[in-house]
Amino acid sequence: MEIRSLSLRARAVVEGFMSGLHRSPRTGFSTEFTEYRQYSPGDDVRFLDWKVMARTDREFIKKFEDETNLRCTFLVDFSRSMEFGGDEAGVKKSDYARTFAASLAWFLTQQRDAIGLATFDRDVREFIPPRYRQDQLKTILGRLETQPAGNATDLCQSLEKFAALVGKRGMIVLVSDFLSPLDELERCLSLFTAAGHDVRAVQVLHPREVDFNYEAAAIFEDMESGQNLILDPGMAREAYRQKMTAHNDALDAMFSAQGIPGFRVTTAEPLERVLRRFLEERPARAVVRQRRSNGRAAA
Amino acid sequence: MSFLTPLYLLGALGLAIPIILHLLHDRPKNKQPFGSLMFLDKTSPPVDRKRRPTHLLLLLLRCLALLLLAFVFARPFVAVDNPADAARRDRQWVTVLLDRSASMQRGDLWARAKAKVQSALGRLGPGDQFSLIAFDDATASLAEVKSWVGSASEAEVNDRLERLAKPGFGGSNLGQALVSVGEAIQETQSEADEQPFAKREIIVVSDLQKGGSHLDEVQGYEWPAGVTVTLEQIAEDDQGNAGIEQVASGAPWITAGAAPSFRISNSPSGIGDELEFLAHTTAGETFSQKVHVPPGRSRVVELPGDWVGKPVERLAIRGDAAAFDNQFHFAPVRRQTVRIVYVGDDKPNDAEGSLFYLANAFQPSSSLDFQVEAVSGRSSGPLPEADLFVIGDAVDDSLAQALGQAIEGGVTALMVVRSPSQAANLGQWLGADGVVIRDVTSSDFALLDVKLPDDPLLAVFRDARYSDFTNLHFWNYRELQNLPDDGIDVLARFDSGAPAWLAARRGRLLLMASGWTPADSQLALSTKFIPLLYSILRPVLDEKTQSRQFVVGSKVDVSQFNNGQAGGGVTVLPPGDGSTVIPVDTIFTPAAPGLYTANGSGWSETFAVNLPPAESRTEPVRMDQFKKLGLPMSAPAAAPAVIEAAKKTETHRLEYWQWALAAVLLFVTLETVLAAKGSRSAEPVTT
Known part of the structure; x- marks a missing residue:
């Protein structure tokens, strides 16, 4: 993170990537057919497939893929725990997360996709609806550069609130450390998957959070609650790693159940590689979805 | 070495605290912010091996400081008698008043009293002054130590105490003893080179019996400042006592042949009401009879008729708790003879004469035998010896001269002036010329006006009940003229102003200007007559009776x-x-x-x-009475052992805790320096 400006950082990351084709998850009035649907009274008769009707004597409505650009909203964790890091082991989680979001936003803007931003800690703090405008990227980068003010994280409450704010279906990129209890998270995530949003989760962790690689005993202070704990890392390390692994496994299982692609990154990883992994994941998901749609249409 | 408050040594158990803390580890100083503690559990702080040597020294200092603190609070001392320390201590003057009255003979009171004295010796420290004074009716110094030097002085006092093997037979005049000790303390001035007394204590070791204590002497006595009185009562378990005393022994008015009477009293806490009254004769016979005397009461018992006449030498009572006062030694009264010579021509049986009334006024009593003899004024024989001359007539020269010599010699003479012919005798005896006696016959009667009621002769009439002379009428009296101005006191005058009763200071010559016969006055028949005659005779009776x-x-x-x-x-x-x-x-x-x-x-x-009869009243004086009398009572004494320990070690204790405290401060300072040094040299924790 040697480049201080977030826009330059994003640009540096994105450079060298080719623009891709995005499919809209919404069907609309475009030229690309997606599926048939049984006519029901009230449907616009303009979309009746007369040829099928003549052939089979049944009324089908032709549905087409919406050709509007991708609507991507970044949901970025601005809680205090994201401020951890900034040492020789890795950059701050917040810097990493914001740079990731900014890079992706830059990239999507290049693709003429609409981008939006929501920041949250205990609740949703900022919400910029996804748009494709000239200054949208600038606005988002500006927001990303503000310092977090929140304390604790309440992921589920923030997601519930965000579900009420977000309108049309689109892509939601959730960037957080996910270091909070997972009890309600699955239900909250299902609000989006059920609504047809294409949710992607990026879990940003600092390398020390993964391996707990400390040497000397110290007073460990929780950055969110301020709680202190005197401990010897050598003695606590093994138990920590086990609990962290269990937490991550539970998180992966939850993502898998909700059909959410999850990316776990550490702030020591080069961002370009992470971005490539992220972008490579999308077409595959889109193909799966396409196949499902086709299958249902054929039936 | 001993400790005044050894319980504080338990504070040394606090040593466990620094040891445990050092065994664990000290709290890490560096803070490490961390994203979330949700995966972290508290672990026990580990031992930092690198800092152990420094910690050991710190631990040692901390333990020593704690140990010394416990040591300071336990107040250590060494009990040594060091005379050099005496100068630094507050001197005290302890005076022990030891009751050696007869009542102390009861039971083991004497042994207990001595033990109390010895425990009082334990309160003394080097340099103190000590006085041991025994008291009964009077006080006597048994031991006096100006400067106490420990065991040597104690041995000396104990030796003196042992010599007093048992109490005496005297009364217990506690009041007088207290006042005399208080005065002695007040009069004693500290010498210039001596340390003044910080405390003067009077310790009374007594049964504090009620009888004969004369505590009224203490009332109103202004005690010297700084004096305290400690009462060590040793007969709090008084079981009562009965006593015997003779009633009015030898009183002149007890008629001859009357049996002697004895008062047997039983104290309120007496153990019974049935006492035995015994008489022992010189012949070895013993008579006894039961006497019922309820507790708190007394009873006068007359010697029974069949005992009278026996040579009783000792009376006794039996049946009470204490036997020390149960014997009463009895010496039979020996009758004394009082000779009265009447100078005059009156017949003994003549009711109109003076002798008749005079002879009848003096009746023999148990202790006195009156011999009234009449001598004519014209008698040429020698003047018989007499204790009292009553001159009722004119006397011839030879006899007058003998009488004058007798009067000069101090014999009491009463001259009843009955006729002007006595003027010559009167002038001779008074040593005055030209004395004239004039008959005065009142048409009505004359009354007596007592002028000198305080004169010993008239003292018997001083009480208002007897001072009324208005019923005493004088029909005839004599007026004495040309009496010398000096040497004569007019005791009473008639209402006319003429002297009635006079006392000449030359010898003991009394003059009555009117007789007591019915022709002259009502005096012989009045209630004043016999008291007056006895009053005249009192100096003689006091000797004889x-x-x-x-x-x-x-x-x-x-x-x-x-x-x-x-x-x-x-x-x-x-x-x-x-x-x-x-x-x-x-x-x-x-x-x-x-x-x-x-x-x-x-x-x-x-x-x-x-024994003094009051000694039989052994019931103790109520303690609150001492306070009412203004006695400077001391607070309840602490246990002697504690006092002794505190006294002997006062200076040592002060030194020890001061040194120990200084050591604590030194250790704490060293610990602070070492700890600061250790924290500076400790490596910062990096993450």
Whole structure:
């Protein structure tokens, strides 16, 4: 993170990537057919497939893929725990997360996709609806550069609130450390998957959070609650790693159940590689979805 | 080494705290912010091996500081008698008043009293002043130590105490003893080079009996500042006592042949109400009878008729708790003869004359035998010896001269002026010329106006009940003229202003300007007559009627034995085997009860000495009464052992805790320096 400006950082990351084709998850009035649907009274008769009707004597409505650009909203964790890091082991989680979001936003803007931003800690703090405008990227980068003010994280409450704010279906990129209890998270995530949003989760962790690689005993202070704990890392390390692994496994299982692609990154990883992994994941998901749609249409 | 408050040594258990803390680890100083503690559990702080040597030194210092603190609070001392320390201590003057009255003979009171004295010795420290004073009716110093030097002084006092093997037989005049000790303390001035007394304590070791304590002497006494009185009562378990005393022994008005009476009293806490009254005779016989005396009451018992006439030498009671006062030594009263010579021509049986009334006024009593003799004024014979001359008529020259000499010699003479012919005699005896006596016959009657009611002669009438002379009428009286101005006191005058009763200071000549016969006045038939005559005779009676009953400690005037003519060379034989003979000049003070014999040249008389009757009242004085009397009572004393420990070690204790405290401060300072150094040199924790 040697480049201080977030826009330059994003640009540096994105450079060298080719623009891709995005499919809209919404069907609309475009030229690309997606599926048939049984006519029901009230449907616009303009979309009746007369040829099928003549052939089979049944009324089908032709549905087409919406050709509007991708609507991507970044949901970025601005809680205090994201401020951890900034040492020789890795950059701050917040810097990493914001740079990731900014890079992706830059990239999507290049693709003429609409981008939006929501920041949250205990609740949703900022919400910029996804748009494709000239200054949208600038606005988002500006927001990303503000310092977090929140304390604790309440992921589920923030997601519930965000579900009420977000309108049309689109892509939601959730960037957080996910270091909070997972009890309600699955239900909250299902609000989006059920609504047809294409949710992607990026879990940003600092390398020390993964391996707990400390040497000397110290007073460990929780950055969110301020709680202190005197401990010897050598003695606590093994138990920590086990609990962290269990937490991550539970998180992966939850993502898998909700059909959410999850990316776990550490702030020591080069961002370009992470971005490539992220972008490579999308077409595959889109193909799966396409196949499902086709299958249902054929039936 | 000992500790005043050893419980504080338990504070040394606090050593465990630094040891445990050092065994664990000290708290890490560096803070490490971390994203979330949700995966972290508290672990026990580990031992930092690198810092152990520094910690050991710190631990040692901390433990030493804690140990010394416990040591300081436990107040260590070493009990040593070091005379050099005396100067640094507050000096005290302890005076022990030891009761050695007869009542201390009860039970083990004497042993307990001595033990109390010895425990009081334990309160003394080097340099203190100590006085041991025994008291009964009087006080006597047993031991006086100006500067206490520990065991040597204690041995000296104990030696003196041991010599006092048992208490005496005297009374217990506690009030006087307290006042005399208070005065002695007040009068004693500290010498210039001496340390003044910080405390003056009077310790009274006594049964504090009610009888004879004379505490009224303490009332109003202004105690010197700084004096405290500690009462060590040793007979709080008083079981009551009964006592015996003779009632009005030797009183002149007790008629001849009357049996002697005795008062037997039982104290309120007496153990029973049935007492036995015993009489022992010189012949070895013993008589007894039961006497019912309820507790708190007394009863006068007359010697039974069949005992009278027996040679009783000792009476006793039996049946009470304490036997020390149950014996009463009895010396029978020896009748003394009082000779009265009437100078005049009156017939003894003539109710119109003076002699008749005079002879009838003096009736023999148990102790006195009156011999009234009449001598004519014209008698040429020698003047008989007499204790009282009553001159009722004119006297011839030879007799007048003899009488004048007798009067000059101190014999009491009463001259009843009945006729003008006595003027010459009067002038002769008064040494005045031209004395004239004039008959005065009142048409009505004359009354008496007492002028000198305080004169010893009229003192008997001083009480308002007897001072009314208005019923005493004088029909005829004589007016004495040309009396000398000096040497004569007018005791009473008639209402006309003429002198009625006069006393000449030359010798002891009394004049009555009117007779007592019915022709002259109502005096002989009035209630004033006999008291007046006895009052005139009192100096003689006082000599003649000396009792043969005395109490221990009283002054026995041996010169009054043998009818007042003891002469010289009197010896007193105390009771016992008769081996001891005490030569006595005039006053003999008996120290023990019993029958004593006074021997003179040609005479021998027995007198009895008994315990003071008040000693029988053994019930203790209520403690609140001492406070009411303004006695500077001390606070309840602490246990002697504690006092002793505190006293002996005061200076040492101060030194020790000061040094220990200084050591604590030193250790704490060192610990602070080392800890600061250790924290600076400790490597910062990096993450």
